[in-house]
Amino acid sequence: MGHGEAGTAGQGQDMLQLITDKGVRVSHPELDPYIADVTDEELVKLYEDMVVVRRIDTEATALQRQGELALWPPLLGQEASQIGSARALRPDDFVFSSYRENGVAYCRGVDLTDLIRVWRGNASSGWDPYEINMATPQIIIGAQTLHATGYALGIQQDGADSAAVAYFGDGATSEGDVNEAMVFAASFQVPVIFFCQNNHWAISEPVGLQSHIPLAGRAAGFGIPSMRVDGNDVLAVLAATRWALERARSGGGPSFIEAVTYRMGPHTTADDPTRYRDANELEDWRAKDPIARVAALLEASGALTPAMEEQIAAAADGVAKDLRAGCLGLVDPEPEAVFAHVYATPNSWLERQQEHYSRYLAGFSADTTEGSN
Numbered sequence: 001m002g003h004g005e006a007g008t009a010g011q012g013q014d015m016l017q018l019i020t021d022k023g024v025r026v027s028h029p030e031l032d033p034y035i036a037d038v039t040d041e042e043l044v045k046l047y048e049d050m051v052v053v054r055r056i057d058t059e060a061t062a063l064q065r066q067g068e069l070a071l072w073p074p075l076l077g078q079e080a081s082q083i084g085s086a087r088a089l090r091p092d093d094f095v096f097s098s099y100r101e102n103g104v105a106y107c108r109g110v111d112l113t114d115l116i117r118v119w120r121g122n123a124s125s126g127w128d129p130y131e132i133n134m135a136t137p138q139i140i141i142g143a144q145t146l147h148a149t150g151y152a153l154g155i156q157q158d159g160a161d162s163a164a165v166a167y168f169g170d171g172a173t174s175e176g177d178v179n180e181a182m183v184f185a186a187s188f189q190v191p192v193i194f195f196c197q198n199n200h201w202a203i204s205e206p207v208g209l210q211s212h213i214p215l216a217g218r219a220a221g222f223g224i225p226s227m228r229v230d231g232n233d234v235l236a237v238l239a240a241t242r243w244a245l246e247r248a249r250s251g252g253g254p255s256f257i258e259a260v261t262y263r264m265g266p267h268t269t270a271d272d273p274t275r276y277r278d279a280n281e282l283e284d285w286r287a288k289d290p291i292a293r294v295a296a297l298l299e300a301s302g303a304l305t306p307a308m309e310e311q312i313a314a315a316a317d318g319v320a321k322d323l324r325a326g327c328l329g330l331v332d333p334e335p336e337a338v339f340a341h342v343y344a345t346p347n348s349w350l351e352r353q354q355e356h357y358s359r360y361l362a363g364f365s366a367d368t369t370e371g372s373n
């Protein structure tokens with residue numbers, strides 16, 4: 001028995017939309033002003049970003065299946081939520097994300113090899129957060145909302161007009177950390193955006209079990225204004241994020257965005273979603289694909305031609321090739337490197353472990369097998 005019904009219970013309420021599932025541009029009085037300046041050329045760029053990010057995701061999934069990565073958390077289906085929000089940001093805004101925001105990391109300018117090294121088990125961290133103003137992914141569900149809120153307090157105290165953005169999932173909204181962050185953010189009116197990608201599942205737990213009301217409705221309890229947008233609509237997401245950024249930059253305090261989307265793949269490559277969800281649900285969401293609808297819209301106006309689509313697909317293949325080359329080119333770290341950077345100062349307890357481990361490793365060298373009989 002699937003959880004499909006429970007997964008959508010209480011979640012059917014209206015969400016703001018600018019591009020329908022079929023790729024028709026519709027007006028919305030609240031959102032339209034925020035994207036009035038977006039030209040066809042810029043929409044093509046957003047389309048290209050989504051195509052590239054999906055290609056990165058496909059390549060990384062393949063690398064895991066081929067034994068080159070230990071694990072990968074796919075974002076398939078969530079491209080519009082990630083690109084629409086990340087492309088609204090300025091370089092001096094700061095992102096705090098979970099493991100799934102690889103599309104956001106791409107927009108922030110992450111080096112592709114840095115994106116992959118943790119998932120290959122090659123390093124314990126991917127990149128220098130201050131180089132791209134994005135913290136490395138948080139695995140503890142929801143903890144990054146606290147980090148973002150603290151960072152936003154710093155922005156406020158500096159008198160700056162940048163913003164902090166916390167990305168998290170539907171399941172995370174049930175965590176104490178997220179609720180505590182929202183209390184704190186509302187109390188001090190700090191410039192933070194709570195960006196929730198409601199992808200309908202927290203591993204095998206459907207969103208209907210997390211909440212019997214739309215997740216955006218939770219923000220009202222904290223006194224935080226919210227928007228519930230179609231997360232598969234890149235324009236609606238861009239508009240909502242610009243709304244929240246305007247509030248943050250002008251001293252308006254925190255905002256909450258629920259981007260309603262769908263995780264089309266497994267939770268991670270270690271998960272088999274066919275064990276807990278209906279195939280029909282996936283089919284329903286396939287018809288709401290975030291990339292296909294923008295392509296349909298742009299094709300209808302002639303802003304996107306088959307030749308351009310081919311060119312974009314080829315560019316995406318090039319990015320995937322670079323990702324693969326970077327992954328396979330990573331040099332395995334020395335086993336004892338695991339002890340480096342654990343403490344800033346010498347620690348005798350750790351040193352004893354390292355000595356023990358060194359003796360253990362030495363046991364594999366050829367010398368020790370001599371004279372064994």
Ligand SMILES: Cc1ncc(C[n+]2csc(CCOP(=O)(O)OP(=O)(O)O)c2C)c(N)n1
Pocket residue numbers: 098100139140141168169170171172173199201202203263267
């Ligand atoms: C504090 C904590 N509890 C449990 C887990 C195990 N865990 C990893 S992912 C996940 C589900 C998260 O779902 P959601 O917030 O909807 O994000 P999604 O994976 O769908 O992007 C859980 C429970 C964890 N990493 N941290």
Ligand SMILES: [Mg+2]
Pocket residue numbers: 169170171197198199200201202203
């Ligand atoms: Mg989820």
